[in-house]
Amino acid sequence: MSLPSRSVKPLQGALLLALSALLFSLMGVGIREVSSSVNNESVVFFRNLVGVLFFLPLVLLKGTQPLKTGRLKSHLWRTTYGLAAMYCFFYAIAHLPLADAMLFTYSAPVFTPVIAWWWLKEPLTRRMLLTTGIGLIGVLLVAKPSQALLDSQSLVGLAASILAAFAFVSIREMSNTEPAFRIVFYFALFSTLISAIPLTWAWQALDSHDLGLLLVIGLLATVSQIVMSKAYALAPPGIIGPIAYLAIVFAGLIAWLRWGETPDLTSLLGAALIFGASLLSISRR
Numbered sequence: 635m636s637l638p639s640r641s642v643k644p645l646q647g648a649l650l651l652a653l654s655a656l657l658f659s660l661m662g663v664g665i666r667e668v669s670s671s672v673n674n675e676s677v678v679f680f681r682n683l684v685g686v687l688f689f690l691p692l693v694l695l696k697g698t699q700p701l702k703t704g705r706l707k708s709h710l711w712r713t714t715y716g717l718a719a720m721y722c723f724f725y726a727i728a729h730l731p732l733a734d735a736m737l738f739t740y741s742a743p744v745f746t747p748v749i750a751w752w753w754l755k756e757p758l759t760r761r762m763l764l765t766t767g768i769g770l771i772g773v774l775l776v777a778k779p780s781q782a783l784l785d786s787q788s789l790v791g792l793a794a795s796i797l798a799a800f801a802f803v804s805i806r807e808m809s810n811t812e813p814a815f816r817i818v819f820y821f822a823l824f825s826t827l828i829s830a831i832p833l834t835w836a837w838q839a840l841d842s843h844d845l846g847l848l849l850v851i852g853l854l855a856t857v858s859q860i861v862m863s864k865a866y867a868l869a870p871p872g873i874i875g876p877i878a879y880l881a882i883v884f885a886g887l888i889a890w891l892r893w894g895e896t897p898d899l900t901s902l903l904g905a906a907l908i909f910g911a912s913l914l915s916i917s918r919r
Contacts, residue, residue, distance in 0.1 A: 647869030648877045650861050655881035657858030661851050662727055662736060663888055668847040669728035675836040677724050679829040684852025685822025701819055708808045709820040715801040717825045722794035736885050738791030741770060745799035746875045753803050756870050769876035769911035775904025802866055809867035818859045876911040883908060
């Protein structure tokens, strides 16, 4: 069945997705630091709990009317993909080099055009395939994946990438009736309820430092989710997806500022390819 027509605003969508990528990079740094003392189950739960708490002022001020939906099944599917991707992503950040983990997560746009073509019947052009390919080459040059990619743990990172791609396209599928804040709210609510189950056997005591980091991570994740949801509502994943590669560039800059890691010529070349792919993806009629 064909979907209702949507307005396509690639420039606005690209800018919002770039902001989302920056926030996700900051979140990744926080996860890397807190994972040294907090288990993956707790990190995932608190990230989602903060998302629910973020919406409490809205509920108190406007009631539940803005959150009413007739797309509950779609929200459940989006939660299934997104939560599974989150577990895999957080695990990859904790157990793989940060560049490798970010590479896996932000290679999701490689898969989004094909999934959007198969699921939403959106066009899949040679230009889209070209931009995603160029972007992926740039990611490889920037991240310079270590031999950890050959480890079995790399399969978890790859799963995060594919699941995230499905989550992105599911957002696009709902965007004709569901505003960004509603998509993020139901994702946070359902994910909190589901991720609370593993805590029955994996709960651990947290000190004030770890709790503070978890709250910051949850806030960054929630805001970036809202921004990302709005971005994919403005333009198809196949058009603006390569913008998500900027997260690798942002992560490299943060690593330089935080730990003094200086990008080499290969990284700069990769960054140029990423920006080039991003511009090619939106410079179309």
